[in-house]
Amino acid sequence: MRSLIISIEDVSDRTILEQKFVQSSHETNLLMQQLQRVETELRTAQARFDAFMNQSPVVAFMKNNRGQIVYVNQPLERAFNVKKSWLEGKTDFDWLPEKTARQVTQNDRAVLTAGHPIEIIETVSLDENQPRFWLSYKFPFSSGDQQFLGGVAIDITDRKQMEEALFQEKELAQVTLRSIGDAVITTNAIGEVQSLNPIAEQLTGWSQAEAQSLPLENIFQIVNELTREPIENPVEIVLRDRRIAKFSQDTLLISRSGKEVAIDNSAAPIRARDGQVVGAVLVFHDATQTRRLTRQLSWQASHDPLTGLSNRREFERRLAQAIEIARTGCDPDILCFLDLDRFKIINDTCGHAAGDELLKQIAALFQAQIRKIDVLARLGGDEFGILLHQCPLERSLRIADRLRQEVEQFRFMWGNQVFSIGVSIGVVSLQSTHSSLEQVLSAADAACYTAKHQGRNCVHLHPANCAD
Incomplete structure (x- = not known):
């Protein structure tokens, strides 16, 4: 009897264990299914992230707090002709020229120290003789207990070269304007002064800084030398009629101090590439001596x-x-x-x-x-x-x-x-x-x-x- 009771107890214990095992297996299966769903979602998210980053027009990268590269996108690979697998784990000193790596690392440290994003223009290229300019946006972030540096950058080399060309062109224009003997004033499309060269400053009595954005008639007042009647502002004619305007030989400029200067002048429209008039340029020179000589010769002839x-x-x-x-x-x-x-x-x-x-x-x-x-x-x-x-x-x-x-x-x-x-x-x-x-x-x-x-x-x- 006793052995029968023991046998019944053994069977009962086994049944309980089997039930627990079945329940545990079921829970394990549910957990595995959840893990598989999470893995699928993670893979989908990773694929979506990779697709987004790799199709982006900007280069993107991440570095740990030791300066080691932990991620780059395909645009960066193509821009520098390097493989992501080769770059990961390396610092900038492992793949960039030393001077460039030192500059980039210094900028990275400034971001991490500041603790907030920084926008900066960097010169980064594998060949120091062929510099490439990047507009970089770098930012610090944390993952767990680790600190990282993230960044995106756009290649602005063409823009910088264009800016440099425009700067050189502007400098050349300014040097030319400062060097020529004629006075030159430019205005915008509504007749406000944009620039005066030194001769224009001298003849009008107005400096570039004082005349900036003033209506031209405020600084350029002209009258007929014979009748003393005011003459219509040449720039007004140019902007209204969209044509070159020239004036008679009897034009007098009244300077800021009241001094009268005989001038010969003409004005022409400044046009954009599409032909739209965006301003006017007024060119004039002191004709006092010339006019005096002309009148002297005319007097002598008569x-x-x-x-x-x-x-x-x-x-x-x-x-x-x-x-x-x-x-x-x-x-x-x-x-x-x-x-x-x-x-x-x-x-x-x-x-x-x-x-x-x-x-x-x-x-x-x-x-x-x-x-x-x-x-x-x-x-x-x-x-x-x-x-x-x-x-x-x-x-x-x-x-x-x-x-x-x-x-x-x-x-x-x-x-x-x-x-x-x-x-x-x-x-x-x-x-x-x-x-x-x-x-x-x-x-x-x-x-x-x-x-x-x-x-x-x-x-x-x-x-x-x-x-x-």
């Missing part, structure tokens, strides 16, 4: 150097204009031809210096008797011409006679000698609509000739039909 009066060429030009105006029906001008009497005696007796002085004094005497709108000229030798502008004939004859009287009363002193002279005057009206310049001059000369042969020192009016 004036008698001895008396300062208009010369024969200028007088004939003005006379031709008066003839054309008379043909339109306007009140005609009156031409007076004057020939000094007894001038040759003084010239022969006292010399050419005395003759020249007499001519200057007579010129001043004539000038004092006529209006500013009239034209007085020395035609050559002792001959003068006067063009009385739209003056009635009777009044013109009175003026001519007054001139005759003034000369008659005039006394010329040279040394201890005193001389008196006279003047013969021929008068012609430009009332005819058919007279040419030659006919009018011939008529005036004939009238003066008649005055001389009527006893000198008198005025003779040419008959009206002689001017036809």
Whole structure:
């Protein structure tokens, strides 16, 4: 009986053990299934991570706190022509030139010490003679009780080279602008000042720093030298009409101090590659000396150097204009031809210096008797011409006679000698609509000739039909 009880107890214990074993096996199977699912998910996540990192346009890497590489993506492998399997476990000193490795390691330590991400431009390449520039973003992170450094980087070598080329181009442009003799001002598309070269600073009185972003009209004020009227800002014309703008030779620049400078200037649009106007460039230079010389030469070409009066060429030009105006029906001008009497005696007796002085004094005497709108000229030798502008004939004859009287009363002193002279005057009206310049001059000369042969020192009016 006792052995039967023992046997029953053994069977009972075995049954319990078997049940526990079955339960344990079931739990183990469940655990294994869970582990398999986790492994599958991990492999999927790893594959997804690898695909993401390997298809990324940036290089990526991870290092432990000893500087050993624990991960790189395929873009890094391709960029440096190295294998991931070869790089893992190595430091930068194992595969980069020493100078480069020292720089990269120093940057890595700065990130780990700072404890926050840092963006930096690094020069990293396997050949120091062919540097490549990288925009790197490095950051510290922890996994468990270990600290790591992660980073991504973009190759910006092309961008840096372009920036350098643009910088060199800008430097060359700045050197050129500083070197040329013309003043140059550039503006943006709304006419605000962007730059002035040193000559522009000098002429306007504004420095680059002071003028920056100001409307151009604030620093570049121009007027017409003859009328004193303001001239439209050339850049406004360029930006409005999209064309080059040039100005007359009578432009005056009023500098910041109020100084007036004669300038020649032009403005042109600055266009982008697509043809869009993005600004304007204004080029001008100090034309004071040139304009003074031009006017001096022009004056010399049209004036008698001895008396300062208009010369024969200028007088004939003005006379031709008066003839054309008379043909339109306007009140005609009156031409007076004057020939000094007894001038040759003084010239022969006292010399050419005395003759020249007499001519200057007579010129001043004539000038004092006529209006500013009239034209007085020395035609050559002792001959003068006067063009009385739209003056009635009777009044013109009175003026001519007054001139005759003034000369008659005039006394010329040279040394201890005193001389008196006279003047013969021929008068012609430009009332005819058919007279040419030659006919009018011939008529005036004939009238003066008649005055001389009527006893000198008198005025003779040419008959009206002689001017036809």
